[in-house]
Amino acid sequence: MRRRLPLAVAAAVLVTGALAGCAQGAPAATPSASSGLMGAITVDAAASLDKVFPALARSFERRHPGATVTFNFGGSSALAASIVSGAPVDVFAAASTTTMRTVQTADLTAGAPVVIARNRLEIAVPPGNPGKVSGLRDFADAGRTIVVCDRTVPCGAAAQQVFALAGVTAKPDSYEPDVTSVLTKVAGNDADAGLVYVTDVRAAGAKVEGIPFPEAEQAITDYPIAALKGSEHAALAAAWVAWVRAHERELRSAGFLAPQ
Known part of the structure; x- marks a missing residue:
């Protein structure tokens, strides 16, 4: 015959068991709850x-x-x-x-x-590369529509650096306030090419194509x-x-x- 525990003892056993269960298998409180x-x-x-x-x-x-x-x-x-x-x-x-x-x-x-x-530049062109851009030297062709970042922002400063390294006198049709603006013009087929970061080309997916160039490795940001x-x-x-x-x-x- 099973012996019945007094109520107080039974309660203590239940609490002890519950605590043991928490220690052995219950998930710990997430740090965010107490952060x-x-x-x-x-x-x-x-x-x-x-x-x-x-x-x-x-x-x-x-x-x-x-x-x-x-x-x-x-x-x-x-x-x-x-x-x-x-x-x-x-x-x-x-x-x-x-x-x-x-x-x-x-x-x-x-x-x-x-x-x-860190990041590095890459040439961005519209899908299919309608301007037939192959490298930085094409940025000196007045017959192509070219966009780059303004010289006062980091992507523009990096662009000037790679142009100097390549010995190219670029002839941009517009200077944009940031890489997003450059990418928007290229993706919208309003430019034959632009200089943006590798990460921007990747994030744009099928909207643009990327063309790497060696001078970018010397102008890492x-x-x-x-x-x-x-x-x-x-x-x-x-x-x-x-x-x-x-x-x-x-x-x-x-x-x-x-x-x-």
């Missing part, structure tokens, strides 16, 4: 990051349900100027260390910027990132920077080179 990271941050980032950063933000927000990441993508130089002028930004990711230095010189970075990736001073959610901004740094695989999958 305390809540609020919204604004990230200003180079236009060439406009595909990979939103994907990283989705996984970051799943990890931290109380957090929201909002982006402003554009030419790094214009973004840096806006930050220096007082725009409320929590994190800045630039397409060049020179541009980041503008923000550093204004004493606006919360810590030393860290390079998260660093991408630094830094949390900024004055953020109302400094811990969240720092967590986002750490998240990006921890997900190099996603950056590499998008075509970026690993930082040195």
Whole structure:
């Protein structure tokens, strides 16, 4: 005959068993539930990051349900100027260390910027390459419609560097504010060729074709990132920077080179 335990003892046995079960097999609470990271941050980032950063933000927000990441993508130089002028930004990711230095010189970075990736240029042409572009020398042909980034933004500075390396005097029909604008003109068949980053060609898929050229390897661009001073959610901004740094695989999958 089974002996019945007193009620208090039985309750203690049940609690002990439940705790043991938690220790042995129940899933642990997710760190996001206790991280305390809540609020919204604004990230200003180079236009060439406009595909990979939103994907990283989705996984970051799943990890931290109380957090929201909002982006402003554009030419790094214009973004840096806006930050220096007082725009409320929590994190800045630039397409060049020179541009980041503008923000550093204004004493606006919360810590030393860290390079998260590198990138290189590639010629973008419409599908089928109707302009029969084969290399950088075709950028000197006034008979072709050519678009490049403005000299003041990193992709434009890199373009001038590769033209000099190739000994080419380019004759662009327009200078665009960022790589997104260059890519839009090429994809829309409004230009025979443009200079963008490898990552932009990859992200565009079938909308453009890419033509590599050797001088691009001598004009590789660093991408630094830094949390900024004055953020109302400094811990969240720092967590986002750490998240990006921890997900190099996603950056590499998008075509970026690993930082040195």
